Amino acid sequence: MNSKVVTIQDVAIVAGVSTATVSRALSKPEKVNKATREKVMAAVRVTGYRINQTARNLRKKEAGAVVALVPNLGNPFFSSILSGIESVLAKEGLSLLVVDILQTSFEREQAYDYLSMNQADGLLVLDGTLDLTNLNDGSVSSELPPVVYCCEWGTDPRFGSVRVDNHQGSQLAVSHLHTLGHKAIGLVRGPAENRLTAARQEGFEAAILKHSLPLRTEWLIDGGFSLEAGVQAAHQWCALEERPTAIFCMSDEVAFGFISELDRLGFSVPKDVSVVGFDDIAIAERFIPSLTTIRQPRFRIGQEAAGKLLRRIAGEVENRAESEATAHRTVLPVELIERQSTAPVSEKQRAL
Amino acid sequence: MNSKVVTIQDVAIVAGVSTATVSRALSKPEKVNKATREKVMAAVRVTGYRINQTARNLRKKEAGAVVALVPNLGNPFFSSILSGIESVLAKEGLSLLVVDILQTSFEREQAYDYLSMNQADGLLVLDGTLDLTNLNDGSVSSELPPVVYCCEWGTDPRFGSVRVDNHQGSQLAVSHLHTLGHKAIGLVRGPAENRLTAARQEGFEAAILKHSLPLRTEWLIDGGFSLEAGVQAAHQWCALEERPTAIFCMSDEVAFGFISELDRLGFSVPKDVSVVGFDDIAIAERFIPSLTTIRQPRFRIGQEAAGKLLRRIAGEVENRAESEATAHRTVLPVELIERQSTAPVSEKQRAL
């Protein structure tokens, strides 16, 4: 029938009404007479009309989309979060634009290009190292753009953030190991510049002190969040004169790399060393040994972050009676998942 | 300075030229006098002008974005592919819209909403079960919309597709096991309705026959692509009267579930049974035992698919001297990665 694109005009003609009425019938049905509405709907069906989002967005000065800035899409840790984000956005009819910072050779400035170019209504930042302070400089100076950190947080306390209680996570890990009788507990840190690393290390050290355990700097191993970092860490552990009988890794991936390389080096987990991870990604339950870890509710983090962003976009200020700062920050609890990679400290281990 | 949004008008005024000139200076610099161009650029800088993508898209009838339909964003298998897609799109200045079909309770019809609503210039489909034949019905009937299947393929041969040689993958797996002396080789299938499952099974059976090995239906275990499916499969294997000494799993995830559950049931890989996976996701190298598997170049698949889609959007017909059908389909080679989950068949195994 129609070789051309069907516009609201065509529908109007077929329905015998004005374009304004068609528009209203579609977006504000209650403002239009029932009979008219049905005429319009019929015309829509006949013509096969589909709304042109671009035109609508231009007029309404919206983008209908939200950008998620991901440090590395290839990392499975982020996929569940994105999934959670999607689930919320989809319900509101918003699209999710995914930007892989690694792949894009992402410049800091580009962060808000998406906002200023009307490509997105808001920003979800999954990488804390991306500092967005200059978001305040631009032409939008007066208003705070809708930005929510996800699993992360930035310097400006006015930006929203959704994350877990990292401090608590470390505490749980250490307490668990302490309960199992471990006294020599080491740490494989995340990336050096990362905020998460700092927070978890802080929690770790606090917990160590709380339990009056020794805190040795040589037991603080530099790592990262990757498998490879875990492999390196294994060699470091191995080279230690006095080896900790338990290790807390700041991510499951490092833990896997660590355990795997240990295995190749002839050590066994948890017999020779207990290992606790962080995240509880899917494979943690099925690794051999299954991994004791701190569960982050990743899907939920995504959902909460998306929800918070949506509220900001809608202009709802979050002013629950709480203080300014905490109103912007949502902190979700973590959970210790006990599995096979941790075990009571053995005689043989003590002997070392 | 500017409380309002800066438009091309403002730039034009500051530069003392018309909006047309500004537009040209920005998008077709060569069509504008150097002096003028510099005036414009200066004005852009002064005003802090940012182009409004929505307006541009409306006028140019483009969307500046591509949609990727993902069956389950939470599955790490897809993240690398998305990463590859992103890397190509970013270079062209296109955005990537990610739609999680699971989370969106995705209706088939919505697949081309994105196209018809001008939200996307093309579609990347990572799920073969999503049949897009009705894309031909709509108002766009005459022209084939830019759609490329990624790791998958659909019924309409005119849609593009980029995938690996699944047949070959199965062959490699079986040959490898055969070389190790295995005669009783089982298969854990993927999801029943899935095209990949069919293709890989076909390749598997062909290879089994080629090597004159026994093909027993009870050795064809129903599975899926998930960890859980692998767990189930382990029980099935266990319940078998005559157990295959080697199992080919249609995905790494199933393989992990399978091996893990076997471990819990008191069996060991590769001692009691050799296992080959498919995909070679990152953790495969670090699983214990490390997983022998068929590597899919996932990042590259994403790149190729994005490239192909881009070409289709640009309207370049792919008419390399090849036949119509094959021109649309890119088939990438796979690779056998030998690791520790497979071993020569042992005396004890033969005894069973």
Added chain:
DNA sequence: CATATACATGTAATCGATTGCAGTCAAAAT
């Protein structure tokens, strides 16, 4: 019966950039 009120609909401006067409002007060709 006249006026107020609410509701339904149409008219036309608007969102911000792009681009076909026409006009200007100087350099090159005749």
Added chain:
DNA sequence: ATTTTGACTGCAATCGATTACATGTATATG
């Protein structure tokens, strides 16, 4: 000197939907 050519630039229409405002009609009120 006149015409041709070509390079720039500006005018104004256009993309498709939304919405403020105006208009018209029916019902309620005094």
